Amino acid sequence: MFGEFAPKLAEVTDDVLFEDVWNRVELGARDRSLITVAVLTAGGNTDQLRFHLSRAIENGVSQEELIEAITHVTFYAGWPRGMSAMCVAKELLVGPLCCLAEELSTRWCRDERAARPLRCVPCASLQPMWRGG
Helix, strand or coil, rough: CCCCCCCCHHHHHHHHCCCCCCCCCCCCHHHHHHHHHHHHHHCCHHHHHHHHHHHHHHHCCCHHHHHHHHHHHHHCHHHHHHHHHHHHHHHHHCCCCCCHHHHHHHEECCCCCCCCCEEECCCCCHHHHHCCC
8 A cells, every 4th residue: 555655664564463463363353353443433534444344344244233333333432433434334335425526515514624525424414314315
């Protein structure tokens, strides 16, 4: 991903995190995936969450379990973080949710802090879509 830019970080990520920590026998990969999804959701780290949701599926976590884990964490970590994580999960598991075209931006909240113009979190006027859409 960024090995040429930050080679040491890439090295320790591969060698320590993924080769050592993820392979320790005290906890299986499936459980590690659920824990990682929960921690990333709680921290609001949706960029990392995308990778780890896919990894969780590969490690045997079901879609229903991921949805339930994110729902559970939402009540402890905060509604905005949980809703953002659920958006990432839905996008990954079901298909694109975010509007990417600038002309559709009136339907979606703007992300004022980032370079990307739109977020997955729906505007308050669209909240009912979470129940039916």
